[in-house]
Amino acid sequence: MSKFPRRDLLRLSAAAGLPAAWPGQAAAAWPDQPIRLICPFAAGGPTDVAARLVAEALGSQLPQRVVVENRTGSGVVVGTEAVARAPRDGHTLLYNTIAHAVLRALFHNLSFDPVADFRPVALVGTVPMLLMVNRDFPARTLPELVALFRDKPGQFNYGSSGNGGAVHLATELFLRQAGQLRVNHIPYRGSAPAMPDLLNGNLTMFLNVASDGIESVRSGATRGLAVSGDRRLPQLPDVPTFAEAGMPGYEAYTWHMVLAPAGTPAAVVTRLNEAINAVLRSDALQQRFAELSVQPRPGGTPEDAAAWLKAEMEKWEPVVRAAGIVVN
Template sequence: MLRRQILAAAAGLTAAPFAAARAQATWPTQPVRLVVPFAAGGPTDIPARLFADELSKTLPQRMIVENRTGAGVVVGSDVVAKAPKDGQTLLYNTVAHSVLRALFPRLPFDPVADFTPVSLVGVIPMVITVNKDLPARTLAELVDLLKREPGKYDYASSGNGGALHLASELFLRRAGVRANHVPYRGTAAAMPDVLNGTVPIIVDVATTTLPFVTRGETRALAVMDSQRLPQLPDVPTTAEAGFPGLEAYTWHMVLAPSGTPAPVVQQISQAFGRVAREQSVQTRLADLAMRLETDSSPERAAAWMRSEIEKWETIIREANIRVD
């Protein structure tokens, strides 16, 4: 009797890890909520829905995009931070996640401790752009202009503490020059003044910059990336323009609640990676100037997040940036 009890107990201990592995391997067990803390139809929502649609074709359950806006990205992020740690509720966020801790000291969650980076989906570089009549045809000429007349020129952004504001301050501080910040309520509100020269400088996301540059309405001086944009093959990178390492992006990342089992995190990351490698998906997102990360992993995503938090928190502190 004792021998049978010992063997049964041993069998149970052996079976437990296999049972857990089988349970984890069945992810997802119900429809997955992909929470997007931005409005439907916007430049973050579009790729999120594309990935969700493609994943729904191959996963055993559907992936459903849920737009939860409010307080910037705080409301949507809070939903995921407090969700069950089972991989059934995920966050699709941008570079905005990396600045939350510095800009909002009182949050209902910890942007680092309460989330696990799963997959870096892709990056969209910033482009340093000027009014077409500004006497600066290269980045070096713009820097010289700002050095000769410090404080004379203005630059536009989509608002205090936003990605455009931070990227602009990164450029100015790296170049050792000054310009006056003029915040607007979004890029659409800023562009008329950039076009008429009232505020002649803007560092903007490639997605929104491209139409103005290709029509000759603004002049792109440099792409804040390690490689040139295919849509702007004649525009140098910041490294080629004399500022190596001066890079800024709006990036897209999938995050899960902290404590989600590692095997589940790996499965989610691999699923997003498979979609990112599809040529049709790459072609469609090229219209947004997004470069997809086809070999991202949870480790790669976590390293990227740490680097971005360090970079932007330093800029926020040095420039004493505050949100409205």
Template sequence: MIQRRSILGAAALMPFATTPLGALAQAPAWPAQPVRMVVPFAAGGPTDVPARLLCDRLSEALPQRVIVENRTGSGVVIGTDLVSKAPKDGHTLLYTTVAHSVLRALFPTLPFDPAADFAPVAFVGKVPMLLLLNKDIPANTLPELIALLRANPGKYDYASSGNGGAVHLATELFLSMAGGLQVGHIPYRGSSAAMPDVLSGRVAMIIDVGFAGLEYTRRGELKAIAVSSQARMPQAPDLPTFIEGGVAGYESYTWHMVMAPAGTPAPVLTAVNAAVNRALAQDALVQRLVEQGMDVVRDSTPDSAATFLRSETEKWSAIVRARNIRVN
């Protein structure tokens, strides 16, 4: 077992068979000690669970363990700050979401720079979201809901998992792209805290991560009328997209990405990326992530992850400004 794990660990430094031997000799060894994967979200939540599934696979394949460390507080600021100031050697990594892309827009003063102080390493996947309605709301399709909200400005409220979070951003994007609909916002401490009020009818609707929302719709407790992905979800093939419902170009996800402190040597970033991609090539792991509603990305690179992060930062920062979103 020790021999096999050592071989797999060395393979993390060789994502391509054509890597020159001289370059490998210059590359820092990774991992040389246990790796901390900092998750700036609570344990057991929709970000923590996929992070632990990934880290379990990495621990099996690498010569060192990859340990999840939940560091919450001030949204995602405390955990993210910890990684920004960690040694630049790949042994402290950040597992984060779309929340990272709006940090600068939401917090004018931060102890770190969300762009300059981080190096994207690997894109894990995207989780689409569902537009869920209380079952007594008189709308069964997205066009019907838009017409209802347009005819009754300010009458209805929507729930979110908190100010500036993925649920809040996705809903404000929808309201903006649907013609500036006027719907009240009630933030909660997480989607699970919001659901009782959506179920009871105190709040009319929520746009929540797909895997959680599907359970309510399957039991007939809520109505799902649209999915936020570009194409329909395999888990709910009869559910139309926002685009099919008439909101052209609408697309939103809560996505998952691994990052390292900026300045981490490129060979280490390549090694971490290769290890993540190898883990995501395993059908057993992919199946578990699909069960969480994720559209898994198996072949990202540090460059492709950085490009995606830049596009998401531009998109969501514009929404924060246009809709005057505040965290307090």
């Protein structure tokens, strides 16, 4: 037991510039105002929709509401920087994706550190990718597509939602693992503008976030050749996984994670993690996530989320460098 009385400890803490709260005191008072969940993606997109579902559900777990704030610019840099510079009190959080894992590789003059300036709180879920081709393209299976690409290097095009995004990364990993295939990259400002070019044949292939491609495959407007998850999509039971189609070991997905500024009290991070896990287990949120092809990942700790982020950075940073990916 300390030989100092409590008032002396508080005075010493104040003199040193340290918080005067006892362990657990910060968590007991938190949250005492609405929580801002910064989403560095445009309103209405799939990441924003998922963030809003999580924020709404968290309102039933916490005494304050959670408000999504869209802060876009320079990819995800503007919104991410805002959270890195925010007070470390648990009232400002980041809702980010795989984009966080490649920030260091894509941007060499960041004003923040994607690792040191953040504390992962919880991995929310993963989103598989769906490989689609134009419906008139002769390849009807993944091996046939790979064979055509191999036989005619540089003669076909693939689309992405932008340089360095999840779609671009997933496609480059596929081409690399399939034998260093050469296919021309056509970046778009988001996934939506790429779909018309896939439909009219200007694009051969689009390895897109599954939720954005399901309806086109269902309707026959495009042909689905493979899904990147470990199981088939319930909406497309006839589309095999990459492993089933002949490419075991290929794993690509985007994912959603909640992060807090580094230095946020550990007790607050733990309480946030517990609240997020609770909403991820709810039938209501799981049903809404299924519509977005988000596969929830309840049960993980903040340490699990940190390990996930570390592994993703180790996986994707070399892909960015090997492919020579640069941002616009």
